Amino acid sequence: xxxxEEDPQALSIQEGENATMNCSYKTSINNLQWYRQNSGxxxxxxxxxxxxxxxxxxxxxxxxLDTSKKSSSLLITASRAADTASYFCAKQxxxxxxxxTFGTGTQLKVEL
Amino acid sequence: xxxxxxxxxxxVLKTGQSMTLQCAQDMNHEYMSxxxxxxxxxxxxxxxxxxxxxxxQGEVPNGYNVSRSTTEDFPLRLLSAAPSQTSVYFCASIAWxxxxxxAFFGQGTRLTVV
Numbered sequence: 001x002x003x004x005e006e007d008p009q010a011l012s013i014q015e016g017e018n019a020t021m022n023c024s025y026k027t028s029i030n031n032l033q034w035y036r037q038n039s040g041x042x043x044x045x046x047x048x049x050x051x052x053x054x055x056x057x058x059x060x061x062x063x064x065l066d067t068s069k070k071s072s073s074l075l076i077t078a079s080r081a082a083d084t085a086s087y088f089c090a091k092q093x094x095x096x097x098x099x100x101t102f103g104t105g106t107q108l109k110v111e112l
Numbered sequence: 113x114x115x116x117x118x119x120x121x122x123x124v125l126k127t128g129q130s131m132t133l134q135c136a137q138d139m140n141h142e143y144m145s146x147x148x149x150x151x152x153x154x155x156x157x158x159x160x161x162x163x164x165x166x167x168x169q170g171e172v173p174n175g176y177n178v179s180r181s182t183t184e185d186f187p188l189r190l191l192s193a194a195p196s197q198t199s200v201y202f203c204a205s206i207a208w209x210x211x212x213x214x215a216f217f218g219q220g221t222r223l224t225v226v
Contacts, residue, residue, distance in 0.1 A: 031212040042116070042202055042217030043155075050212065088154065090215070098143040098162065098206050098213055099170070102155040 006089060006103040014111055019076040021106040023089030024069075030092045032065060032072050033100070037086045046074075046087075079110045114138050116205050118218035125193040125225045133188040133221050135203030143206035143213070144186040145170070146178065148199040149220075155202065161186055193225045 006023045013019050023032065031050045035043040049056045049065045049072065056063045062075040076083055086107050090100040119134045137144065145160035157170030161180040175197060177189040190197060200222050204215040 033212075033214070035215070040220075042219050043204075043215070044217070045214045048212055048214065092212055098208075099145075099157060099160065100204075100206075100213070100215055101157075102147075104152060104154040 006087075006106045008106060009104070010107045010109070012109045012111065013079055015079060015081055017079055017110075019079050019083070019108055019110070021074050021087055021108070023072045023074070023103050025072075025089075025091050025103075026070065028067075028094055030094055030096075032063075033090045033092070034061075034063060034072075034074050035088045035090060035102075037088065037105070039085070043088060076108075079108075081110050081112055084108060084110045116203055116216050116218040118201075118203050118221050120221060121219065123221060123223050125190070125223065127193060127195060127225060129193050131190050131193065133190075133201055133203075133223075135186045135188065135218060136184050137186075137203075137205035137216070138184065139205055139207065139216065140183060141205040141207055141216075142183065143208075144180070145204045145206065145215075146176070146186070146188045147202045147204065148172065148197075149202060150199050158188065158201075190223075193223075195225045197223065198225045199223060 033048045034046045037043045047058045049063045060077045065072045086105045088105045089103045116137045142163045146158040147155040156172050159178040161167045203218045206213050
């Protein structure tokens with residue numbers, strides 16, 4: 001299975017701190033995406049990084065990709081209580097067509 | 113902008129009953145998919161469709177059927193519900209952009225089979 005693993009499974013931080021979560025995968029990818037899921041809701045697309053990119057930014061989000069280590073990280077800077085959610089990485093792989101393979105997610109709790 | 117609409121939001125079934133989970137999108141996307149989400153398992157692909165009249169199996173298709181008669185609708189049918197199908201079901205519609213595809217998700221259907 002292409003399913004990646006995310007770690008940590010759960011992360012609790014104080015508001016204003018940075019949150020880092022990691023995603024590993026097993027085979028080559030075309031791109032890797034991060035999604036956020038608020039409790040009881042559907043997933044929302046955050047950011048996409050292509051396999052030939054090493055770093056990407058979007059607002060307070062920073063994503064890195066290391067294809068040699070088959071891993072990616074999502075950094076949320078200056079976290080807010082509203083960032084409390086589960087975060088999933090999803091991989092699109094060569095020859096996989098339009099399929100996305102999701103990891104198991106990191107539950108982030110940002111406390112006031 | 114409705115995006116992806118799933119109905120119902122909650123459902124309780126008895127073992128052996130059948131039902132259809134509805135999914136509709138208004139973004140004219142060709143590609144749609146169904147996932148189930150279970151604790152500690154992430155999202156697993158059940159079935160997907162690359163356009164009207166074309167469907168294929170995902171990772172966990174057993175016990176489910178799909179059809180795609182129009183671009184907008186992609187219903188998921190449970191043929192004979194089992195407790196193992198208790199889960200949260202998400203429908204996703206996929207958009208293709210320059211860097212790759214992006215999934216738009218519905219709000220989910222929480223299904224309990226007793």
